[in-house]
Amino acid sequence: MFAHTCTSCRQRxxxxxxxxxxxxxxxxxxxxxxxxxxxxxxxxxxxxxAGARREAAAAHAA
Ligand SMILES: [Zn+2]
Known part of the structure; x- marks a missing residue:
């Protein structure tokens, strides 16, 4: 499970x-x-x- 900002609905x-x-x-x-x-x-x-930095950012945002 991960957080993602959609390029279509633009929601995280x-x-x-x-x-x-x-x-x-x-x-x-x-x-x-x-x-x-x-x-x-x-x-x-x-x-x-790509993973480490992105996941760290996701964890921080959550
Ligand atoms: Zn979407």
Whole structure:
């Protein structure tokens, strides 16, 4: 579970594992595709390079 600001509804929401449609490992990290609460398809890059800073920011914001 993580927080994400949707590019469609522009709201910061918690994304649950049940909303995730795919996870792909790339050189830039793990590309997570999921469906927002507003039904917009969203993509988030996480993992080794992108993950730590993003997750720390999310924890701080929460
Ligand atoms: Zn949305």
């Amino acid at each position: 929401k918690l994304v649950f594992p049940s909303q995730i449609t795919s996870m792909t490992n790339t050189d830039d990290g793990i590309v997570v595709a999921f469906t927002c609460w507003c039904d917009a398809e969203q993509v988030l890059v996480t993992g080794k390079r």
